[in-house]
Amino acid sequence: MSTAKDRPAAHTRRLLVDEAARVLAEEGPAALSARRLVKAVGASTMAVYTHFGSMPGLVREVMREGIARFEGRVAEVAAGDDPVRELVELCRVYQEFARAEPEVYAVMFGGSGTAGFELTEDDRGMGVRLLRYPRNAIRRCAAAGRFRPDTDADLLVRQLFVQMHGLAQLAHAGYIIGVYGPDDVLAGTLRDFAVAAGDDPERAAASVRSGLAG
Amino acid sequence: MSTAKDRPAAHTRRLLVDEAARVLAEEGPAALSARRLVKAVGASTMAVYTHFGSMPGLVREVMREGIARFEGRVAEVAAGDDPVRELVELCRVYQEFARAEPEVYAVMFGGSGTAGFELTEDDRGMGVRLLRYPRNAIRRCAAAGRFRPDTDADLLVRQLFVQMHGLAQLAHAGYIIGVYGPDDVLAGTLRDFAVAAGDDPERAAASVRSGLAG
DNA sequence: TTATAGGTATAACGCTGTTATGACGCCGTT
DNA sequence: AACGGCGTCATAACAGCGTTATACCTATAA
Secondary structure (H helix, E strand, C coil): CCCHHHCCHHHHHHHHHHHHHHHHHHHCHHHCCHHHHHHHHCCCCHHHHHHHCCHHHHHHHHHHHHHHHHHHHHHCCCCCCCHHHHHHHHHHHHHHHHHHCHHHHHHHCCCCCHHHCCCCHHHHHHHHHCCHHHHHHHHHHHHCCCCCCCCCHHHHHHHHHHHHHHHHHHHHCCCCCCCCCHHHHHHHHHHHHHHHHCCCHHHHHHHHHHHHHC | CCCHHHCCHHHHHHHHHHHHHHHHHHHCHHHCCHHHHHHHHCCCCHHHHHHHCCHHHHHHHHHHHHHHHHHHHHHCCCCCCCHHHHHHHHHHHHHHHHHHCHHHHHHHCCCCCHHHCCCCHHHHHHHHHCCHHHHHHHHHHHHCCCCCCCCCHHHHHHHHHHHHHHHHHHHHHCCCCCCCCHHHHHHHHHHHHHHHCCCCHHHHHHHHHHHHHC
């Protein structure tokens, strides 16, 4: 029988985080249990408490790594000559992440309660930090004359955040069905967002099409 | 000692639902437990299973009553001569409900996972049914010439749903903070929604102000 | 009067997160 | 080289959880 003593201590921590992320992704929050995880990596329940303090502590670590992955993808969006398209691409990346890792996403933005986990002020701060990417894009839209000169990026980025989160969550819950699906709502929402911000309807539609295409 | 046998059977069911709603509202999903509830109403754990089949079944009943309360308030919004204002009022009622009963709201729209509860197709259907109120309002906006004649109410109502849900959830999670709060985002979102749908910016702003005022 | 159905209480099963305890090995100090 | 401390570990236990098998009691129907 292979136990945690057979390997360097730091290894056990890594294995636990990875296994937790895997179970969360593949079987959902209800399947997460300390006993299951430690059994899978060949350790005892104490491992959870020496390394993470508690089960919510382990979930928090999974969430932190999720935020890091999220930011990594967001940062990859290249600035081009169409800032509206760039904004659309950021939103596409957002939705792709939420769709690829819905449970981690839910933990990140408070829709979960998994294993008694609750967001701390620091956690929220890490989430809010991500908003600087779309906020800068919105500012570039205004600077390029696509959005109104008096555009309030602080207000608009919150409105956009709200729309992206609502879509991600409702789509995951199965509420965006029928004649229009999540992609239709995303395209419509983004176009209307740009138009209301002052962009020309035709140009906005073109930027949305091009930004969502990839 | 007062037990469940001292009263008519139907009474126990009512007491359990009420106590569950109370605990959920006052102490959150984590505080919900069968043993606690039956202890509070003077019954045994079997009561949960004879009346609701399971704990998720009890939560489902709490949710159903929540939807009924929600629809009751939504239906109270009177149709006047300003359909945009009516739409804004519906959204105000939506946000007020989500703020007053955040845990019930979370169960209704899938952001919870409370006590292993999962939405069924029927549950979602009851939620989707509520969308006919804003959908009708949007159609009236188009008929009154405020929104474009080719307004697609099916698409727009989904976009609005997404915005209202995102705001409710993120505000509850503590993510809408700083220079602009939930009310600012709500006002901005509704104004931009109307403008993108074709309404005159000044009239839209006026309808939003008047609709949010009450 | 007897049969049936429904609600109830008790006690138990296996699961959960968590913790007290004691042992082991590594590492810097004396 | 011997020591002390620290981090990690396995074991075993505790209280609580959702759930269920069982037996009992009562009210209604045949």
